[in-house]
Amino acid sequence: QSVLTQPPSVSGAPGQRVTISCTGSSSNIGEGYDVHWYQQFPGTAPKLLIYRNNNRPSGVPDRFSGSKSGTSASLAITGLQAEDEADYYCQSYDNSFVVFGGGTKLTVL
């Protein structure tokens, strides 16, 4: 059981907006630790998607955005595309140790 809770799956039609939540507690996200997001396609290594809550690395489309409030964070994807179908993981810290969410599988209908 992961310290950070994500929905196992979300889905949306092309062009729609979807959000993936990452729920923590007062010892991690609520403590003020930043949240980062990774995208993983089957059989490949994860790739950094969002860092420090709402920052995109070079090359990541602005359709991807992150936010954080209280003990939770969210990843939003607008203008959903077929190639966005992947697993998404949030990452933060808990008592100074790195923790991940359980991952969310995004299906593009």
Next chain:
Amino acid sequence: QITLKESGPTLVKPTQTLTLTCTFSGFSLRTSGVGVGWIRQPPGKALEWLALIYWDDDKRYSPSLNNRLTITKDTSKNQVVLEMTNMDPVDTATYYCVYRPSSLGSGWYSAWGQGTLVTVSS
């Protein structure tokens, strides 16, 4: 361009010690603030952070695996080594080497190796 590559055995027996080597390029572990770590992922499951070593040799370990892990670096060879003792079938996973850039506060992993699948079986 930062690259990392994991190497080591693909099959280990229960109770054996696993030794994985990460060979990297595109940065130096002498640079203040940077780190190299290990993350694993059992088949079909979530990511699990294992360990991290910083440029100044500060080391951090997962609390749940602390007594089984040792991470070391060889800066001259651009390598980081992870040892995990007393391997068990539940340790079967893809092991990733990762790069942590210099940052204040909660760090992130901006580059990942391709991963190496380690199977624990007799």
